[in-house]
Structure formats: C-alpha cells, structure tokens
Amino acid sequence: xxxxxxxxxxxxxxxxxxxxxxxxxxxxxxxxxxxxxxxxxxxxxxxxxxxxxxxxxxxxxxxxxxxxxxxxxxxxxxxxxxxxxxxxxxxxxxxxxxxxxxxxxxxxxxxxxxxxxxxxxxxxxxxxxxxxxxxxxxxxxxxxxxxxxxxxxxxxxxxxxxxxxxxxxxxxxxxxxxxxxxxxxxxxxxxxxxxxxxxxxxxxxxxxxxxxxxxxxxxxxxxxxxxxxxxxxxxxxxxxxxxxxxxxxxxxxxxxxxxxxxxxxxxxxxxxxxxxxxxxxxxxxxxxxxxxxxxxxxxxxxxxxxxxxxxxxxxxxxxxxxxxxxxxxxxxxxxxxxxxxxxxxxxxxxxxxxxxxxxxxxxxxxxxxxxxxxxxxxxxxxxxxxxxxxxxxxxxxxxxxxxxxxxxxxxxxxxxxxxxxxxxxxxxxxxxxxxxxxxxxxx
Numbered sequence: 001x002x003x004x005x006x007x008x009x010x011x012x013x014x015x016x017x018x019x020x021x022x023x024x025x026x027x028x029x030x031x032x033x034x035x036x037x038x039x040x041x042x043x044x045x046x047x048x049x050x051x052x053x054x055x056x057x058x059x060x061x062x063x064x065x066x067x068x069x070x071x072x073x074x075x076x077x078x079x080x081x082x083x084x085x086x087x088x089x090x091x092x093x094x095x096x097x098x099x100x101x102x103x104x105x106x107x108x109x110x111x112x113x114x115x116x117x118x119x120x121x122x123x124x125x126x127x128x129x130x131x132x133x134x135x136x137x138x139x140x141x142x143x144x145x146x147x148x149x150x151x152x153x154x155x156x157x158x159x160x161x162x163x164x165x166x167x168x169x170x171x172x173x174x175x176x177x178x179x180x181x182x183x184x185x186x187x188x189x190x191x192x193x194x195x196x197x198x199x200x201x202x203x204x205x206x207x208x209x210x211x212x213x214x215x216x217x218x219x220x221x222x223x224x225x226x227x228x229x230x231x232x233x234x235x236x237x238x239x240x241x242x243x244x245x246x247x248x249x250x251x252x253x254x255x256x257x258x259x260x261x262x263x264x265x266x267x268x269x270x271x272x273x274x275x276x277x278x279x280x281x282x283x284x285x286x287x288x289x290x291x292x293x294x295x296x297x298x299x300x301x302x303x304x305x306x307x308x309x310x311x312x313x314x315x316x317x318x319x320x321x322x323x324x325x326x327x328x329x330x331x332x333x334x335x336x337x338x339x340x341x342x343x344x345x346x347x348x349x350x351x352x353x354x355x356x357x358x359x360x361x362x363x364x365x366x367x368x369x370x371x372x373x374x375x376x377x378x379x380x381x382x383x384x385x386x387x388x389x390x391x392x393x394x395x396x397x398x399x400x401x402x403x404x405x406x407x408x409x410x411x412x413x414x415x416x417x418x419x420x421x422x423x424x425x426x427x428x429x430x431x432x433x434x435x436x437x438x439x440x441x442x443x
Contacts, residue, residue: 003027003037010044018057025061029160035167042164042173050178055220056227058178062186065160069109069136069192074143076105079279080193082184084208084217086201087355088242088380092120092150093256094264094272095279097308100148101299102276102292104283107143108150109157109191112365121152126250126329126374130318148312158186177213181220189230195282196225196232197275202432203240205351211236211432218435226437233278236432237271241349241384244268248363248377248398250329257326260306267383267430273297274431330375332398338378338411340388344420349384353417354395357410361399376400378414385427394418 001023010016016024024041027033050058071078079099083089096106110120121132132152134142142149161183168174188196198221201207202214218234225232237243244265246255258264259272277293286292299305306323314320322328358364362373381393388394395414399407433442 003033003041007037007040007044010041010048013048015051016054016057018053021054021057022061022064025058025065025160028163029065038164039167039171039173042168042171042176042179045178046173046176049176052220052223052227055178055182056224059182059185059189059224060228062158062160062164062182063190066156066158066190068190069107069157071107071140071143071192071194073140074105074107076103077194077283078105078107078192079195079197079283080106080108080188080191081197081199081275081279082188083199084184084201084206086239086243087205087351087358088244088247088252088268089199089201089239090123090244090246090252090256090259090268091199091272091275093123093253093309094259094268094305095276096148096150097260097312098272098276098296098299098305099279099283100146100312101304101308102280102283102295103147103285104280105143106148106150107139107192108148109153109187110150111153120150122372122374123249123252123256124150124316124318126253127313127318127322128328130313131316134316142315146308146311146315148308149316150312153187158190161186175207177217177220180207180217181224185221185224185232189228193230195279196230197278197282198222198232198234199271199275200234200236201239202236203238203351205242205355206239215433215435215440218433219440222435222437231282231437233282234435235271235274235278236435238428238430238432239351240428242351242354242380243271245380245383246377247354247358247379248361249372249374250331251377251379251398253322253329254326257306257309257323260300260309261303262301269300270430273300278434330373332375332377333400334398334402336397336399336407336411337393338395338397338414339391340382340394340418340420341390341415342420343389344387344422345425346382346384346386346388346394346418347421347425348419349380350417353413354378354380357413357417360413361397361410362401373400382418383427385425387424388420
C-alpha cells in the first residue's frame with residue numbers, strides 16, 4: 001500500500017477498506033507515515049466523510065493501537081458513561097455510585113479537565129487523600145469487592161487517537177463528525193466496556209453548538225457501538241447554561257454529595273437519574289427503562305447511593321468523613337458576591353464564559369502543565385428564567401487571591417455572562433433526544 005493512494009481514494013469519495021485503515025493507523029503510530037500525509041488524509045475525511053463501517057473500522061484501529069483493558073475478570077455486564085464535556089457537569093460523581101448501588105459494575109477510566117471543561121479526576125482529588133492511580137490488579141479487585149472504581153486514564157491508551165487529535169487541532173480538522181466519534185469511542189472501547197451510555201452536550205457551553213450537529217455525532221457514535229457489538233445509547237442534553245450551579249472541583253464534589261443526599265439541584269438530579277437508568281437497563285438488571293428509572297430513584301431516596309460513594313472514596317484512600325462533613329473539602333479563603341446590575345429576568349447564561357472564569361480563578365487549566373486550585377470556582381445563584389433585582393446576587397466567587405483588580409475583572413466577566421429581559425423567560429429544556437440503535441426519539 002501507499003499512503004498517497006489512500007489519500008487520493010478518500011479525496012475522490014471512495015471508501016477505504018478495513019485493512020487500508022488499519023495499515024494507515026499502524027504506520028502513523030510507528031512513525032512510518034509522516035504528519036503531512038495524515039493531515040491530508042484527515043482533510044479528505046473532513047470534506048468527504050466516512051461510512052458507518054469505515055468509522056467503526058477507524059475506531060477499532062485506534063483502540064487497538066495501545067493498551068486495551070480486559071474487564072472479563074469482573075462478573076456482570078460492564079457499562080461505561082461518557083460526557084462530551086460541559087460546565088458544572090458533576091454527573092459521574094453521582095451516576096457511578098448510583099449505578100454501582102443498583103448492582104451494575106462500574107470500572108471507569110476518567111480524564112482531567114482542560115480549558116473551560118472540568119475533569120472527573122480533578123474533582124475526585126479534591127477529596128483529601130483520594131488516589132486516582134491504581135494498579136490493574138487493585139482496579140479490578142476493587143470493582144469485584146464494592147462494584148465501583150474510577151481511575152486516571154492509562155498513559156498508553158489509544159496512542160493513535162492522541163497523535164491524530166494533536167494533528168487535527170492544528171490543521172483545521174477537529175470538527176469532523178467521523179473523527180470526533182471515532183476519537184471518543186476508541187477510548188471507551190479500549191477501556192473495556194460491554195455497553196456505553198453517552199451524554200452528548202449541545203449549546204453555547206458545548207463543543208457541538210447546534211442540536212442537529214449533536215444528533216449527528218450521537219448517531220455516529222451509536223452506529224460505531226452497533227457495528228462493533230457494544231450496544232450504545234446517547235442522550236442529547238442542554239449546555240446553554242451550566243448543568244449544576246457549582247463550577248470548581250471541591251464545590252462540585254459538595255454538590256454531588258448534596259444530590260446523593262436527595263438535596264441537589266433539580267436539573268442535575270433529573271439528568272443523573274436518566275443516565276443511571278439507561279446504564280442499569282443496558283446492564284440487564286431490569287426488563288425496561290422505566291423499571292430501571294424506578295430502581296435508581298429508590299436507591300437515591302434511600303441513601304444507598306450515598307453510602308456507595310463513601311465506600312468508593314474510602315477504597316481509594318480518600319477521607320470518607322467528607323460525606324457527613326463536606327467542610328473537610330478544600331475551602332477557599334474568600335467568597336465574593338456578584339451583584340445583578342439591573343432588575344429583570346435572566347434570559348441567557350453563557351456556560352462557556354463561566355467555565356473560563358472558573359479556570360482563570362484557578363479551578364482549571366489553560367495548558368496540561370498548569371496546576372489547579374481545588375478549592376476555588378464559582379456558584380450560580382440564578383438560572384435562566386429566574387427573576388432578579390438589581391444588587392441581588394447572580395453568583396458567588398470562591399477565590400484564594402484577594403487582588404482588587406483581579407476581583408473586579410472576575411466580577412465583570414461573571415456579570416457579562418448573563419443577559420436579562422424585562423419580561424418572563426421560559427426555563428431551558430434539559431434533554432432533547434435519546435438515540436439508540438432503534439433510532440432517534442425526541443423528548
């Protein structure tokens with residue numbers, strides 16, 4: 001084979017074979033095929049797309065390019081969950097113990113945050129003592145013992161995806177649905193899941209800005225799962241405002257604890273129950289989605305999910321006392337209210353802008369090398385549709401820096417993320433659609 005022939009074939013709208021895709025990915029990882037040729041191939045895909053079969057073959061080639069986690073030593077159907085990234089998205093901290101409490105094993109590898117989106121691993125490290133690094137044997141044994149473990153991603157998981165993503169980032173080919181779908185699904189498949197539930201965000205704070213693009217991405221990922229025998233369900237959810245009011249690592253852990261106690265924000269609770277129910281149903285523990293929803297709702301109400309979260313924290317050397325006493329989490333030195341500049345109704349909240357504000361406060365990373373402050377962030381006091389009077393709080397900033405100029409800048413950034421209307425505004429829809437191998441069901 002010659003790489004230039006595969007570039008020509010895809011550029012002219014042809015369909016690459018499984019062998020051709022595997023050969024190209026293997027050669028790229030080994031350094032035999034240069035960046036400039038793979039860049040041309042990725043641009044051809046950007047314009048010509050890929051068939052469902054091609055996309056599945058690309059996914060499996062990337063999954064096979066590095067380590068693959070074997071979860072067969074864990075009894076039962078292993079179901080993983082993935083979010084395409086958002087702001088105030090604390091779902092994994094709630095859904096994972098909820099699903100484990102229902103009896104579905106959760107063996108999850110999660111990443112760190114970058115830019116305006118938070119990472120599950122960073123949030124868990126806000127719990128004093130919590131260890132995200134475990135040996136393979138510890139990881140598997142913990143899931144067998146208590147039904148749940150969440151660790152940092154392996155350094156050699158899908159190296160082809162790491163190389164290809166870095167290339168796409170600088171060649172204008174990031175927003176190609178086959179390349180996005182194969183990137184996400186290759187990591188999930190390499191992580192060993194039998195079934196996959198996807199939370200695909202859409203809106204201002206999401207990567208997919210429109211509902212149509214989010215549905216297309218979800219269909220591509222569900223198609224990959226179907227092609228490779230990993231049943232996949234996707235839920236399209238709104239990221240036009242932060243999912244939960246808390247943005248920042250320790251703040252989000254506290255919010256997760258509140259939710260597991262039955263006292264969390266309504267939108268966050270509703271979405272967590274939805275995702276957990278799909279996972280429990282795919283795990284084969286109930287005969288219907290409705291039965292799964294009833295089961296996880298009862299586990300949340302009874303406190304069983306909260307107890308499972310405590311077990312999980314303690315199994316990974318974290319301080320389980322934070323469950324009863326969240327003040328043991330890192331605390332910011334200063335709390336600064338952000339006042340509303342006018343009377344009215346909150347018409348819009350720019351989730352991405354607030355995510356960036358939290359990052360600038362120290363809660364996130366602009367580059368992978370940045371250190372984060374686990375205590376800082378912000379908490380919204382108003383959501384879209386709420387009435388507010390001038391001077392009432394829109395949000396509270398949590399910071400360990402008390403520089404007047406920086407404080408004024410952060411207050412200004414936070415206020416600028418809100419838009420107001422003089423007349424009542426409808427609440428935003430939380431979920432738009434559920435996509436499975438049967439098709440799209442709009443909600």
